Amino acid sequence: MQKKIIALAIAGLSSAAFAQSTVTLSGLVDVGFYSQSIQTAGVADTKTFAASNGSSTSALFVTATEDLGGGNKVKFFGETDWAPAGNASVLLNSYNYLEIAGNWGALRGGNLNTDTLYATIGSQPFGTGIGSGISGAFGRLSRGGSNGTFGAGTAGLSVDGEVVAATGTIAGARSVRVNNSVQYSTPSMGGFSGSLQLAKQNNDSTVAAAGTTAGFQSLGLKYNNGPINVYYANEQIKAGSVAAPANAAALAADEKVTHNVLSGNYTFGPATVYAGWTSSKSSVAAVADGRSWNLALKYAVSGALSLAANYVSVDDKLVGDKDRRLTAVGLDYALSKRSTAYGRYETGDNDRSGGTGNGIGGFNRWQAGLRHSF
Numbered sequence: 025m026q027k028k029i030i031a032l033a034i035a036g037l038s039s040a041a042f043a044q045s046t047v048t049l050s051g052l053v054d055v056g057f058y059s060q061s062i063q064t065a066g067v068a069d070t071k072t073f074a075a076s077n078g079s080s081t082s083a084l085f086v087t088a089t090e091d092l093g094g095g096n097k098v099k100f101f102g103e104t105d106w107a108p109a110g111n112a113s114v115l116l117n118s119y120n121y122l123e124i125a126g127n128w129g130a131l132r133g134g135n136l137n138t139d140t141l142y143a144t145i146g147s148q149p150f151g152t153g154i155g156s157g158i159s160g161a162f163g164r165l166s167r168g169g170s171n172g173t174f175g176a177g178t179a180g181l182s183v184d185g186e187v188v189a190a191t192g193t194i195a196g197a198r199s200v201r202v203n204n205s206v207q208y209s210t211p212s213m214g215g216f217s218g219s220l221q222l223a224k225q226n227n228d229s230t231v232a233a234a235g236t237t238a239g240f241q242s243l244g245l246k247y248n249n250g251p252i253n254v255y256y257a258n259e260q261i262k263a264g265s266v267a268a269p270a271n272a273a274a275l276a277a278d279e280k281v282t283h284n285v286l287s288g289n290y291t292f293g294p295a296t297v298y299a300g301w302t303s304s305k306s307s308v309a310a311v312a313d314g315r316s317w318n319l320a321l322k323y324a325v326s327g328a329l330s331l332a333a334n335y336v337s338v339d340d341k342l343v344g345d346k347d348r349r350l351t352a353v354g355l356d357y358a359l360s361k362r363s364t365a366y367g368r369y370e371t372g373d374n375d376r377s378g379g380t381g382n383g384i385g386g387f388n389r390w391q392a393g394l395r396h397s398f
Contacts (some may be wrong), residue, residue, distance in 0.1 A: 039370045044091060051084040053217040054153075055108055056366070056393015063386040076107035078391030079354070083118065096126035119201055133206045139219055139244025140165075140199035140285050141212035143255035147287035147300025149332040151323040154391055155352030157318060157336035162350055162372065163198035164338060166304035167281050167312030199259060199283060202240050215249030225264050238263045238275055251291040259283040259394075279306040294324040313341035328358045336372075347376045367392045 058075030076082055077241035088100040102120045106113035122133030144164065150156035157164055205223040225239025239262045247254040260282050263275035275281065287300035305311035319335040336350040350372035357365045368392040 045088065046090075047086070047088045049084070049086055050398060052080055052395065052397045053083055053108055053224070054080045054395045055391060056080045056391045058389070058391045060389040061387065067270050072109070074109045075391060075393075076109040077153065078283060078368050078393050079356075079395055080151055081105050081153075082108050086116075090365065092124075095123065099123050099125060106127070119150075127211060129211050130209045131206070132209075133263065134203045135201055135203040136207050136221060136261060137201045138199045139242050139257035140253075140259045140283055141201070143257040143285040143287050144198075144300065144302070146253055146255040146289060146298075147285075147318055148298050148320040148334045148336075149183075149296065150320075150334055150354060150368070152351060154371045154389060155332070155334050155350075155354050156333065157316075157350045157352070158198045162336075162348065162374065164302050164316040164318075164336065165197045165199060166285050166314035167275075167306050169196060173369075205240060212248070215247050217248070219244040225262060252288070253290075254288040255285070257283075257285045267321060267367070276308055276311075278307075279311070281305070296322040298322070310342060315339045315341070330356045332356075346374075349373050362397045363397045365393075366395055 026209070027108055054076045054077050055074055057072070058072040058078060060070040062069070083106065084104045086100075086102040090098045092098060100122050102116045103115055103118040104113060105118040119135060119137050121132040121136055123136030125131070140343040141158075144154070144158050145151060148156055154160060160240070202221070202223050207219055207221040210217050219242075221240070221242040221244070223238075223240035230285070241262075242257060242259040245256045260280060261275065262281075263277055263279045265293040279373050282303075282305050284303045285300070286302075289296055289298040298318070300316075300318045300320075302316045304314050305313055316336060318334060318336040320332070322330060322332045324330045332352075332354045334350070334352045336348075336352075338348040340346045340348070350370055352370035354368045355366065359365060367390070369388075371386070371388045375385045
């Protein structure tokens, strides 16, 4: 529930009248006990009290809107992702934008979430938390993700954003958001809508951050109508002719990575079934070529209790053949409209090739905690 903290109507300045502006603050807090075990030599198991974000990302949201009249409005949205267990966070470090919208659609600019992220979330009931298969460590995409930079994934698993390092590499990555981007979204027409997102390619060799020479474009299509929801996203990341500074996560000069995500879910009675498919391909040989699919289910046992499960299979097409699997289960028990007790468990294998020296084997992790929105 959003709580309005400021409602300011500005009127009368030299006989001029101004539209009403409204600012709201809302958010979510997720804290629980976390346990992790990795079957990798030299990597310690982890158990943490008061760990954050097992089922959802703890965040604060600021929303400011002004009605321009004629069905048009201006909106600012600012998100700060944080870890209430103690990690420091920068204010407004996440999904942030300023937009103008009306019956014609919406045009926004800022640090924008990708359609690939929303399409992947639509394939399963775990959001971006444990069990989703789209974490930074177990990403369903290959080679290029997007979170302001464009990278090749992260070794090891993590809790509260702190990477538990492991030897070897993981082929997976995720697409989250792109800074300095602009997006146009159409209005919904009979349940159908679409969006186009762009970030300008930059060939400035003085840019210091890895990956910032890359350009970005994404096309998203949705069908949301009653019990049926279908998502498709095509995302292309293109590096400039000037390679980014030396960094394992940087794209090569002129490299192009293409991601496709197709997902959907259907609700009938107390059950919702989910399915998803992804593909990733790099223009550079032997860098990225992979597919993934998943099946998931959510079942409302009662008005308060719901159960969920997800199975993910990732097929690596490269010579290393680092196929991966993930199986997850979870439960939510609503204590009230805004407070929920939850449990999440996932088990998987980050490299089923069986080759020596890859260094990353099976893993198990779970978290039980409490989630509160306001």
